[in-house]
Amino acid sequence: MNLSPLMTHAHAAVADNPWLSQTVRIESITAEIPEVATYELAFVDPVLAARYRFLPGQFNMLYLPGVGEVAISISANPNSRERWAHTIRVAGTVTQSLSRLQPGATLGLRGPYGNPWPLADCLGKDVILVAGGIGLAPLRPVIYELLANRAKYGNVTLLLGARTPEGLLYPGEYTDWQAGGIEIESTVDRASSEWTGNVGVVTLLIDRLPLPRPDQTVLLMCGPEVMMHFTVKSARKRGLADKQIWLSSERNMQCAVGLCGHCQLGPTFVCKDGPVFRYDHIAPFLKVEGL
Amino acid sequence: MTANASTESEFFFARAGLQQLIDVLRTRGYKVVGPTIDQGAIIYDEIASVDQLPQGWTDQQEPGQYRLERRNDEAWFGYVVGPHSWKRYLFPPLATVSVADKTAAGWQMTSSPDPSPKYAFLGVRACELAAIKIQDRVFLGGAYVDPIYRDRREQAFVIAVNCTMAGTNCFCTSMNTGPRCRTGFDLALTELPDGFLIEVGSDSGSEIVRELQARVAELAESQAAEQARLQAELQITKKLDTTDIRNLLLTNLEHPRWADVATRCLSCTNCTMVCPTCFCTSVSEVSDLQGDHVERHRQWDSCFNLDFSYMNGGNVRNDIRSRYRQWLTHKLASWIDQFGSSGCVGCGRCITWCPVAIDLTVEVAAIRGETP
Amino acid sequence: MADRPKLAVFKFASCDGCQLSLLDAEDELLAVAGAVDIAFFPEASSRMLPGPYDIALVEGSITTAHDAERILEVRKQSRFLMTIGACATAGGIQALRNWGDSAEFLRAVYARPEYISTLTTSTAVADHVAVDFELRGCPINHHQLVEVLASLIAGRRPRTPTHSVCLDCKRRGTVCITVAQGIPCLGPVTQAGCGAICPAYDRGCYGCYGPVKQGNSEGLGDHLVASGHHPSDLVPLFRNFNGYSPEFRAESDRLAARAAQGD
Numbered sequence: 021m022n023l024s025p026l027m028t029h030a031h032a033a034v035a036d037n038p039w040l041s042q043t044v045r046i047e048s049i050t051a052e053i054p055e056v057a058t059y060e061l062a063f064v065d066p067v068l069a070a071r072y073r074f075l076p077g078q079f080n081m082l083y084l085p086g087v088g089e090v091a092i093s094i095s096a097n098p099n100s101r102e103r104w105a106h107t108i109r110v111a112g113t114v115t116q117s118l119s120r121l122q123p124g125a126t127l128g129l130r131g132p133y134g135n136p137w138p139l140a141d142c143l144g145k146d147v148i149l150v151a152g153g154i155g156l157a158p159l160r161p162v163i164y165e166l167l168a169n170r171a172k173y174g175n176v177t178l179l180l181g182a183r184t185p186e187g188l189l190y191p192g193e194y195t196d197w198q199a200g201g202i203e204i205e206s207t208v209d210r211a212s213s214e215w216t217g218n219v220g221v222v223t224l225l226i227d228r229l230p231l232p233r234p235d236q237t238v239l240l241m242c243g244p245e246v247m248m249h250f251t252v253k254s255a256r257k258r259g260l261a262d263k264q265i266w267l268s269s270e271r272n273m274q275c276a277v278g279l280c281g282h283c284q285l286g287p288t289f290v291c292k293d294g295p296v297f298r299y300d301h302i303a304p305f306l307k308v309e310g311l
Numbered sequence: 312m313t314a315n316a317s318t319e320s321e322f323f324f325a326r327a328g329l330q331q332l333i334d335v336l337r338t339r340g341y342k343v344v345g346p347t348i349d350q351g352a353i354i355y356d357e358i359a360s361v362d363q364l365p366q367g368w369t370d371q372q373e374p375g376q377y378r379l380e381r382r383n384d385e386a387w388f389g390y391v392v393g394p395h396s397w398k399r400y401l402f403p404p405l406a407t408v409s410v411a412d413k414t415a416a417g418w419q420m421t422s423s424p425d426p427s428p429k430y431a432f433l434g435v436r437a438c439e440l441a442a443i444k445i446q447d448r449v450f451l452g453g454a455y456v457d458p459i460y461r462d463r464r465e466q467a468f469v470i471a472v473n474c475t476m477a478g479t480n481c482f483c484t485s486m487n488t489g490p491r492c493r494t495g496f497d498l499a500l501t502e503l504p505d506g507f508l509i510e511v512g513s514d515s516g517s518e519i520v521r522e523l524q525a526r527v528a529e530l531a532e533s534q535a536a537e538q539a540r541l542q543a544e545l546q547i548t549k550k551l552d553t554t555d556i557r558n559l560l561l562t563n564l565e566h567p568r569w570a571d572v573a574t575r576c577l578s579c580t581n582c583t584m585v586c587p588t589c590f591c592t593s594v595s596e597v598s599d600l601q602g603d604h605v606e607r608h609r610q611w612d613s614c615f616n617l618d619f620s621y622m623n624g625g626n627v628r629n630d631i632r633s634r635y636r637q638w639l640t641h642k643l644a645s646w647i648d649q650f651g652s653s654g655c656v657g658c659g660r661c662i663t664w665c666p667v668a669i670d671l672t673v674e675v676a677a678i679r680g681e682t683p
Numbered sequence: 684m685a686d687r688p689k690l691a692v693f694k695f696a697s698c699d700g701c702q703l704s705l706l707d708a709e710d711e712l713l714a715v716a717g718a719v720d721i722a723f724f725p726e727a728s729s730r731m732l733p734g735p736y737d738i739a740l741v742e743g744s745i746t747t748a749h750d751a752e753r754i755l756e757v758r759k760q761s762r763f764l765m766t767i768g769a770c771a772t773a774g775g776i777q778a779l780r781n782w783g784d785s786a787e788f789l790r791a792v793y794a795r796p797e798y799i800s801t802l803t804t805s806t807a808v809a810d811h812v813a814v815d816f817e818l819r820g821c822p823i824n825h826h827q828l829v830e831v832l833a834s835l836i837a838g839r840r841p842r843t844p845t846h847s848v849c850l851d852c853k854r855r856g857t858v859c860i861t862v863a864q865g866i867p868c869l870g871p872v873t874q875a876g877c878g879a880i881c882p883a884y885d886r887g888c889y890g891c892y893g894p895v896k897q898g899n900s901e902g903l904g905d906h907l908v909a910s911g912h913h914p915s916d917l918v919p920l921f922r923n924f925n926g927y928s929p930e931f932r933a934e935s936d937r938l939a940a941r942a943a944q945g946d
Contacts, residue, residue: 126417310633584853
């Protein structure tokens with residue numbers, strides 16, 4: 021292992037013990053959609069802060085001592101250097117306890133872990149991002165990367181689905197994303213009286229998407245399993261092969277480094293072989309009940 | 312850690328030399344762990360004297376059954392494998408992976424201060440050497456290394472003992488893991504009526520041999536040892552057909568046999584606990600009353616536990632069928648994808664220690680379409 | 684819940700061992716007392732505040748007509764009702780009467796049976812009212828009770844083990860007494876919680892923590908019969924502290940039927 025001279029004993033210990041978390045402080049908390057908030061975390065140790073990098077699609081293990089750990093995808097700009105955004109839904113013990121913390125509180129963080137989205141495969145291609153509800157969170161770093169290097173990619177379309185208009189994540193950023201050259205289409209299952217947009221499942225948006233060069237298109241998706249299932253069906257109809265489709269999957273990650281056995285799905289460890297998978301690699305195992 | 316040093320010729324020491332070996336290792340600071348009788352079985356525990364070895368005893372094993380029996384000789388290693396495996400020492404059932412303390416500057420996390428014991432394992436069988444190699448790949452072979460396993464493994468001194476008999480549930484020959492100990496040891500012994508034949512597998516092994524009253528083995532002794540080892544091989548009757556086993560199992564995930572075995576399987580976790588390669592764990596938080604000092608305790612867990620696959624309010628593997636399928640397909644099929652070898656070494660522990668006598672070789676044969 | 688949740692402890696037919704476990708908790712009890720308002724706990728305090736209560740701990744089974752009425756009232760007064768122990772959760776050892784002739788028991792035990800007013804059955808609280816959480820054990824493990832109370836206060840999922848006793852035997856290095864000695868043991872189908880004490884002393888598990896979720900009692904019964912145990916000898920194995928839990932009851936009834944058929 022290559023250790024920089026700046027690294028103290030504590031930093032060497034991080035490399036030595038994959039179970040060891042580092043202290044981060046909550047810098048800000050932003051309420052998003054119901055039950056969902058974005059936490060910006062900063063390393064207390066400046067050396068660790070300077071060293072930390074992640075790739076879009078990777079996740080961190082956040083740790084509340086006495087409560088437990090939870091895997092959270094990173095929603096930050098990959099070029100961030102000080103604060104790392106994590107968009108979190110209250111779903112279990114740890115996220116519940118996290119939701120009671122205030123800015124200034126400290127917690128533990130290990131990461132980043134997992135395989136990222138295939139941005140290199142997207143160069144020069146048209147990119148379709150499909151996100152259902154909080155599924156936009158692990159895709160947000162991709163959006164920042166596409167915006168930062170917009171000329172390197174073809175058409176970029178973001179298809180958003182949510183149960184209700186209030187369930188659309190990060191609405192305050194859509195204008196900036198559109199201005200940066202990303203086409204956004206959204207749809208909701210149940211409209212409110214003010215909603216003038218689409219109503220229906222997100223796959224309907226794929227059906228009527230202009231797709232000038234399906235063989236030069238990459239689709240990245242994250243959302244409920246049923247959404248991803250129907251997205252694949254629609255994408256296939258539009259001429260995309262399974263190997264052009266990527267998804268971010270969820271499993272009960274515990275150690276995040278392939279040592280505890282919890283997150284297996286067929287031959288894969290979702291924590292280290294995923295969470296981002298090419299669809300044709302994982303499809304045979306996704307369809308087996310109880311695998 | 313064991314290295315493959317050049318082996319010189321084979322050595323021989325008289326039976327009294329075994330106590331000397333234990334003494335030399337203990338003098339060098341090793342905790343010697345070896346076979347001993349406890350609770351009606353030959354288990355592994357710390358020993359100081361040959362008197363603690365199961366001299367004159369053997370184990371009679373059937374699916375779901377284990378009994379100690381007297382041998383008609385005074386052999387120290389005249390048994391096969393028992394309910395314990397060396398993973399108990401390299402990968403302990405309970406370990407602290409990290410510690411958190413609340414300070415004025417917030418939570419501070421540190422590694423566990425638990426020291427790593429320096430073990431010498433006496434009586435490691437060929438299938439167990441293979442199991443240690445498999446766990447080496449799991450814990451040391453990937454991008455992330457488990458520090459608890461590594462620290463114990465690096466210091467461990469391995470004394471293999473060749474089997475001179477086989478049990479009913481042994482099938483190491485099917486898994487190409489035994490019965491002959493070939494690599495992965497510091498010393499390998501073969502027990503003969505009047506002493507032990509020694510093979511040296513590493514520099515540290517060679518160093519220890521120099522301290523023993525051992526001499527170069529005579530041809531007749533080497534031949535007698537070979538005969539004794541051959542006897543073990545000839546006694547093995549159980550078979551697991553591993554032909555294309557990965558695809559056989561992964562393309563039969565909906566085979567009716569999974570539902571059949573689920574009527575018998577208790578999902579009790581015994582097979583995974585006695586398996587020398589199973590490595591699943593869960594971590595729990597243990598805190599003091601104020602909650603200011605928290606330890607993360609890692610414990611052996613099992614894919615047979617309902618909550619093992621708990622996620623977002625539900626359990627992914629929500630019946631015994633899917634849990635047995637997970638275990639067997641992981642052990643014999645997807646393990647190959649993950650670590651480049653089978654996860655099974657053919658030791659037969661999961662067959663013997665299944666309280667309802669389920670035999671994985673029979674289950675695989677059924678999936679293969681062979682009548683058991 | 685207002686500031687501190689109001690806690691009440693109610694007793695039905697039981698030996699009081701589970702309430703004693705709570706009192707035994709000492710250090711933890713102080714923390715519990717600080718976190719909850721103990722409004723009704725006759726065994727510990729003369730302070731008896733009226734309901735409603737936020738958390739009710741119910742010990743004991745329903746064995747009299749009066750019990751059956753009183754548990755309805757307890758339910759009405761309680762936001763979260765948790766049974767503690769095998770009696771409240773499964774009817775307890777006294778549920779053995781459910782397979783017998785209760786009038787005959789009365790005649791055998793009491794000089795003046797006509798003074799005794801009792802139901803012919805001992806049943807679990809859940810057979811009478813909705814139960815929010817069942818804390819297993821005979822008696823309960825006070826660490827688990829404190830953990831469940833702490834989780835309730837924190838509004839999170841309690842971390843009580845759901846695995847079998849076998850896992851704990853293996854973690855502590857106990858050799859399986861069924862495999863090595865042929866002793867029938869309920870461990871494979873029993874929920875952990877005791878730390879696997881009995882097998883470490885060469886005794887089969889009595890099933891104190893009740894059936895493990897998705898256990899396979901039938902598979903265990905079938906194998907024990909196949910390995911030479913007579914079904915009638917196995918009936919008492921399942922009919923113990925948690926004998927009237929649905930899983931153990933079904934298996935003991937099945938074994939009893941096999942025994943009656945001369946299996």
